Amino acid sequence: xxxxxxxxxxxxxxxxxxxxxxxxxxxxxxxxxxxxxxxxxxxxxxxxxxxxxxxxxxxxxxxxxxxxxxxxxxxxxxxxxxxxxxxxxxxxxxxxxxxxxxxxxxxxxxxxxxxxxxxxxxxxxxxxxxxxxxxxxxxxxxxxxxxxxxxxxxxxxxxxxxxxxxxxxxxxxxxxxxxxxxxxxxxxxxxxxxxxxxxxxxxxxxxxxxxxxxxxxxxxxxxxxxxxxxxxxxxxxxxxxxxxxxxxxxxxxx
Amino acid sequence: xxxxxxxxxxxxxxxxxxxxxxxxxxxxxxxxxxxxxxxxxxxxxxxxxxxxxxxxxxxxxxxxxxxxxxxxxxxxxxxxxxxxxxxxxxxxxxxxxxxxxxxxxxxxxxxxxxxxxxxxxxxxxxxxxxxxxxxxxxxxxxxxxxxxxxxxxxxxxxxxxxxxxxxx
Numbered sequence: 001x002x003x004x005x006x007x008x009x010x011x012x013x014x015x016x017x018x019x020x021x022x023x024x025x026x027x028x029x030x031x032x033x034x035x036x037x038x039x040x041x042x043x044x045x046x047x048x049x050x051x052x053x054x055x056x057x058x059x060x061x062x063x064x065x066x067x068x069x070x071x072x073x074x075x076x077x078x079x080x081x082x083x084x085x086x087x088x089x090x091x092x093x094x095x096x097x098x099x100x101x102x103x104x105x106x107x108x109x110x111x112x113x114x115x116x117x118x119x120x121x122x123x124x125x126x127x128x129x130x131x132x133x134x135x136x137x138x139x140x141x142x143x144x145x146x147x148x149x150x151x152x153x154x155x156x157x158x159x160x161x162x163x164x165x166x167x168x169x170x171x172x173x174x175x176x177x178x179x180x181x182x183x184x185x186x187x188x189x190x191x192x193x194x195x196x197x198x199x200x201x202x203x204x205x206x207x208x209x210x211x212x213x214x215x216x217x218x219x220x221x222x223x224x225x226x227x228x229x230x231x232x233x234x235x236x237x238x239x240x241x242x243x244x245x246x247x248x249x250x251x252x253x254x
Numbered sequence: 255x256x257x258x259x260x261x262x263x264x265x266x267x268x269x270x271x272x273x274x275x276x277x278x279x280x281x282x283x284x285x286x287x288x289x290x291x292x293x294x295x296x297x298x299x300x301x302x303x304x305x306x307x308x309x310x311x312x313x314x315x316x317x318x319x320x321x322x323x324x325x326x327x328x329x330x331x332x333x334x335x336x337x338x339x340x341x342x343x344x345x346x347x348x349x350x351x352x353x354x355x356x357x358x359x360x361x362x363x364x365x366x367x368x369x370x371x372x373x374x375x376x377x378x379x380x381x382x383x384x385x386x387x388x389x390x391x392x393x394x395x396x397x398x399x400x401x402x403x404x405x406x407x408x409x410x411x412x413x414x415x416x417x418x419x420x421x422x
Contacts, residue, residue, distance in 0.1 A: 006409050015392065041416065051372070056277045064294070067302075068269075137390060
């Protein structure tokens with residue numbers, strides 16, 4: 001770890017002070033090695049929140065509740081409590097896995113299950129763990145969006161800019177890289193006005209061109225298509241018609 | 255608001271805020287102690303202390319942050335120091351910070367691998383990672399909660415990410 005790492009991580013976390021931010025972005029634009037380090041540190045941090053969320057589901061809530069001293073009724077604040085949220089998260093993950101399993105069974109029955117289609121199940125499972133709090137705090141400016149998207153585009157062989165991935169009524173929050181079975185998988189995360197996450201995922205998997213198709217998996221809508229050796233997926237807790245409309249918007253641009 | 259009314263408001267907010275925070279408190283306790291039984295005890299002690307000292311809570315401020323501060327204080331001043339005095343150790347961290355296997359995510363870095371790596375970080379880095387990436391503290395909030403400069407928050411997070419980057 002170096003001071004340079006600390007600056008890069010602060011930039012990734014949108015915590016770098018204005019005085020340091022501009023010079024670092026300029027160095028990033030000019031220095032391939034620094035961009036590579038930026039990508040490494042960003043990728044290393046991407047799964048931390050979701051991994052830590054796993055621990056929440058393991059808390060022995062019944063036992064802990066029993067430990068709260070009783071000297072009168074404990075009033076729950078109105079709305080969704082954290083424990084309800086956890087139950088919903090756990091249920092969402094379980095249902096997501098069941099839905100993914102059911103989809104896999106149907107696909108296998110029709111001889112359609114291909115290795116390169118499994119990535120949608122992996123993404124759906126991952127997306128089930130995103131909450132309204134996952135991406136909402138992230139507010140990258142145009143400069144940082146450009147750096148993140150160009151790094152992603154370089155890995156995917158696609159031209160990605162803040163303009164061509166801008167989507168109606170969605171706010172860009174971050175873009176990061178994953179790998180699915182050796183193929184680079186880019187995730188561009190947005191939030192809608194309520195904070196609900198929507199993701200545009202792009203995988204360089206050499207799939208043949210295919211038109212937009214859509215499906216529902218539990219409360220998630222998926223719309224996907226392939227062109228230029230890449231498959232694309234719009235996924236989120238939105239109506240399926242909206243997912244298709246977003247897919248049509250992106251398909252024309254990238 | 256009179257002192258009496260304020261005390262009543264404080265007690266109400268603390269009692270109402272406890273249950274929604276239980277899972278996060280337990281996770282914080284687990285990340286600090288790396289021992290499930292210690293985490294259970296730590297949360298229980300935090301609940302008791304919070305009720306006892308509810309009058310000290312300022313209504314309208316964040317009860318979760320106040321509870322986290324209590325838990326941290328009990329950990330540092332009572333449980334950890336006693337363990338160190340008594341020469342007691344903690345169980346293998348690799349067995350504590352882990353996922354339920356059924357929820358494994360098929361991406362390049364699995365959640366369980368990340369948790370194992372977090373479990374092996376020094377306590378100061380684990381705690382900072384948890385507060386910032388798990389519980390949404392800003393760097394400034396984490397610095398205040400941990401009584402350290404922001405630069406130290408930055409270097410702890412960078413060191414943690416650099417370690418995780420070697421997982422690939």
